[in-house]
Amino acid sequence: MTPKPTTAHAMPFSRILEMPSWLIGRASAYSHRLLVEGFAAADARGYHHRLLAALEEFGPASQAALGRRTGIDRSDVVAALNELADRGLIQRSPDPDDRRRNIITLTRAGNRQLRRLEKILADVQDELLAPLSPADRTRFVRLLTRLLEHDAQ
Amino acid sequence: MTPKPTTAHAMPFSRILEMPSWLIGRASAYSHRLLVEGFAAADARGYHHRLLAALEEFGPASQAALGRRTGIDRSDVVAALNELADRGLIQRSPDPDDRRRNIITLTRAGNRQLRRLEKILADVQDELLAPLSPADRTRFVRLLTRLLEHDAQ
DNA sequence: ATGCAACATTGGCACCGCCAATGATAACGG
């Protein structure tokens, strides 16, 4: 619905245009754009979804644990949780057993928001992969996975 | 050589881990990391390469033209050209025929740097695609291209 | 000549990833 970014969006020349690293970056930018737009429509961003999903999957947790599970830096967890708390999606309460910790809990509203975001996420996958047949989608995911395994060694 | 980013680098849970949008983002981060590291070793960053390559490919040009050709925002072109000029890789001279414009010219040193960066870029492609056979690389590029065509409509 | 368009520049914002330092608290080892 957003009328598409106003700029022509990077449209360089042959030499660069064929580089796999360029294609990957563009695909990521595309995917990221869909995600940001979708999440923005729900007053959220990527970190919010990751944190809410981790809370649902593993239950209440300290901020440090959330950071580890989501791969989000501790400091960014603080900021994102502030935003989530402002929206009433999580609750921060001190851990009686360890006064260094906060226990983060998903609220009812947080759960609803998570469901909303997961719907958005699913829609984005569809939009993203729309041009590929189911078989091609599988191939594509497999190829990506192989690249990433090489990264992780 | 760089001993790998110090963090475990995002390692979320199943639900997210399988999302194509997540895989693409990770692949892009990986590719971006290789690029940034490579370019940093040559005291450069992505915008530098794009601009130098455009200058070599199309010859001297105004900053606005460079922005159009590289897909870099005008304001970011200014900053990147400042950096390139500091390093003596480009020359800014006023256009006698249109006093609004600067004519940007690649210097000898700029040309050498471009060659260096292109070597780095080629190495990065190899590293990135290392786990894929030539046939798989072609498939991968084709799949990516199809996704992006859908983006561009 | 007047108004519109293009130009370079400044400054700002968002997202994501990362890192360093701080003060509080807990855990561990001698």
Next chain:
DNA sequence: CCGTTATCATTGGCGGTGCCAATGTTGCAT
């Protein structure tokens, strides 16, 4: 028991990339 070490939440900062708005200058077309 005490001191060192580690963990926790928080603040504040940086970089890369991609954007957008405003400014003042200059060119062009009507």
